[in-house]
Amino acid sequence: MQITLPDGSVREYPDGASGLDVAASIGSRLAKAAVAVRHDGEMWDLTRPLPGDGTVEIITDATEDGRHIIRHSAAHIMAQAVLDLFPGATFAIGPPIQDGFYYDFAVDEPFTPEDVERIGDRMSEIVAEDQPFIREEMSKADALEIFARHRFKVEIIENVDESEVGAGDVVSAYRNTDAFTDLCRGPHIPSSGRLKAFALQRVAGAYWRGDEHKEQLQRIYGTAWESKKALDEHLHRLEEAEKRDHRKLGPELDLFSFPRDLGSGLAVWHPKGGMVRKQIEDHSRRLHERFGFEFVVSPHLAKSHLWETSGHLGYYAENMYPGMEMDGGDEYRVKPMNCPFHVLIYKGSARSYRELPLRLSELGGVYRYERSGVIHGLLRARGFTQDDSHTFCTPEQLGSELLMHLEFVLQWLRDFGFDDFEADLSTRPEKYVGEVPRWEQAERELAEALEAAQIPYQVAEGEGAFYGPKIDIHVKDAIGRRWQVSTIQVDFNLPERFDLEYTAASNDKGRPFMIHSAKAGSIERFFGVLVEHYAGAFPMWLAPVQVGIVTVADRHEEYADRVAERLRNAGLRVEVDAGSGKLGEKLRRMITQKYPSILVVGDNDVEGGTVGFRLRGEDERRGTPLAEAEQLLVEAAEVPS
């Protein structure tokens, strides 16, 4: 048969040749690194005879596809270990995932940490045995017989899902030993000995088929790599990510805390965190003003009647706190969103097309009841502040308004040091309100805005909210993680529910379009993302303390205070440490607290009107004239614009 290789060359192989034969004919190193092949785009086991002519690409171990296969095989090996060690256990599904794999089991007793250790040990034995992964194809009927004892496998075979076992009546399975076969589409590594590096990580409950009404299984997570080195690097990356964790850095840098007595998901901001937050909020107001928004303020409570009109009590009640009885029997609710208030402002007077677009903005504190298991530091809290805006405009204005909102969001994110964006455009779901032509206009104009702004985006078909289509913007942080932050949403629901109108030039009544937008999303969440992005080392304009001044000895305190005074007059946030400790000790404190700049003053500086000057991450420059230091610091602390 004729095989075309990725470089375009064509080679002749005998019928029945396998991917391994192809790889070996190219080079022994390649054959050694190969884990599977792709034949005409379809993945095949390395040792499985190729079906005939076609293009063949060798999948090697250090690629995403290769690791995928290694991890999938690791999951099988883990299943074998579990079934060996726990006679009553049965297995459900075990796919590879980002950076690892898992397998779900039904067992009499949940796995203990000691069990996991034993499972890992048994896996090592299976790897040492170098068991082959033998592909077997069979009819569904035969498969049902083989897996009769395993109810989840039976369910999978009966509801055969092509993505799980392949098309048609034939299903495939992989046999490692006479005692262990797993239903699987493949491909797999040729033998268990090819699993070079793995680690089991944790146990967690997981619902069968992801449905919380179904049986809860025990899931074991693990990770597997092509080499010990790659595994170690991955574990190291996890440690690095842990060091950036805002829940750890927050208290360490004295930014915020979650006191037990407050309640879960409720934070208090300490002075340092409060200062950073103030910078974020100041910047939010600055940009909102620049982009033509007006500022409004609304209370934390409103009558339940308002939430009925808005529809929140119908579709959002489970995320709202219970009502409070007030005078006269009226019930009040704490707000989970700001939109109804802004709508009331719009509705407060008759609106003319001449007033539109009307752009209302508020840093509004909201409270949402989140299920206890989902709370996650500042990223998912029960009380938070949205940098929320609602824009009301005519149909003709929608396109330019959406583009303006998008440009605003992008500038906002760039100002905070993000420059890798991706967007999701979510379109009309099955259940929706509003008129289809309006949806289509909004979807089209959202897409046009994304294209005009040259933002890569994916269309999430049918993923829009019931009330309108939206754009969600994701940013990539310093270590490559994606975070969903900003959002721009069109809303057909509230203008209907509140019967919003404006008078058009023709003197006819029109219904305005409404655009919800949050640039940071939640200030708390955005702050948390910033902490992780910068690992707590904020850029100088955000840093709570911008300049730390350290005295060499007590006698330099007066000079240090004079320097501080001067820098404060230049608009900088300055802290003096004239404590009695050693210089190194005081410096260390400021460095570990991630101060962006530190000045040291001693005898020579007092005499010469200079400072020892150092910016974070740079070497010190002694004897820097004060005026020069001031200029450098002011420049370094400049707010983006």
Added chain:
RNA sequence: GCUGGCGUAGCUCAGUUGGCCAGAGCAGCUGCCUUGUAAGCAGCAGGUCGCGGGUUCGAGUCCCGCCGCCAGCUCCA
């Protein structure tokens, strides 16, 4: 909400099978040192061992309930 793990001074942690087990380092305070670029020395103070019940002659150590934290599942119109 569910499954598993965890909860000892402000922080990081030690505390064997329940009985001199309430400890260490850092931080804090006081004193000495008067310091030139990442931890000077000494002393002092600090915890009803998350909270509430229970078992026991005796519980940080065992049991139950609650609260909180961590991972995952579910959720995040």
